[in-house]
């Protein structure tokens with residue numbers, strides 16, 4: 567008798583979406599969550615993030631089109647919006663504010679959306695600006711709404727200089743700002759924190775989840 571090993575969940579998810587089987591992908595995600603007791607952080611770590619990385623490889627090697635890659639990204643965005651709120655702390659536990667955005671000109675926003683859910687789990691209210699906001703406008707927004715945290719995502723190395731400039735500018739108007747950053751461009755550096763002047767860099771969401779309460783306690787004297 568031959569036995570076949572089931573595909574890892576991220577590849578099974580990717581294959582459903584290659585077939586344009588959105589309902590099948592959604593069912594797979596529901597089953598994954600049911601098996602993991604509703605753990606959305608595991609959904610991100612074990613299904614959505616590796617599926618996106620695999621999508622990038624398939625796209626680079628011309629096995630899927632740009633349009634197909636956009637489709638997979640959009641379904642994944644919907645799933646983050648649908649399931650992410652399960653992670654959030656209750657509104658009466660909110661004890662700080664974060665502004666979350668991509669570095670100017672950066673369009674890779676899905677990692678930032680997932681990181682924002684982890685920030686919300688730690689009791690932060692997150693004002694998500696997404697992609698495309700200019701540096702000066704982000705800096706002014708941080709100051710106007712007295713954000714405690716700036717969460718910044720940088721995927722492409724050519725956006726690192728502007729990310730560093732944005733951090734410097736934001737600190738100039740909000741000296742106690744805690745700056746947390748992540749994204750693919752930072753994961754490729756030996757000392758990403760120094761390169762852009764962030765307080766903390768996390769390129770994996772588990773590390774962010776683990777360290778965030780300590781960071782908030784050290785900076786603001788309370789943890790959620």
Ligand code: B12
Pocket residue numbers: 615618619620621622623625626635636639671672673674675676677678680681717718719720721722723746747748749750753767768769770771774
């Ligand atoms: C989807 C996608 C797109 C979509 C993005 C859609 C969207 N709404 O986000 C679109 C089509 C817009 C796009 C465009 C481009 N892309 Co693209 N894209 C991807 C793809 C397939 C997935 C990206 C993704 O979501 N990854 C998964 C996320 C979850 O990973 P992540 O961002 O690294 O985030 C993780 C951590 O870093 C961390 N994190 C992220 N942000 C933050 C923030 C904070 C505060 C914290 C704490 C943590 C954190 O959490 C995440 C979980 O671990 C990747 C492949 C890949 N390997 O990632 C290519 C990829 C990143 N793209 C690439 C390229 C080249 C481009 C384009 C230049 C293509 C072109 N010629 O136009 C443009 C550039 C656009 C721009 N100006 O930014 C290359 C980059 C190569 C390089 N130079 O490094 C990649 C690697 C594809 C490849 N070649 O394999 N892309």
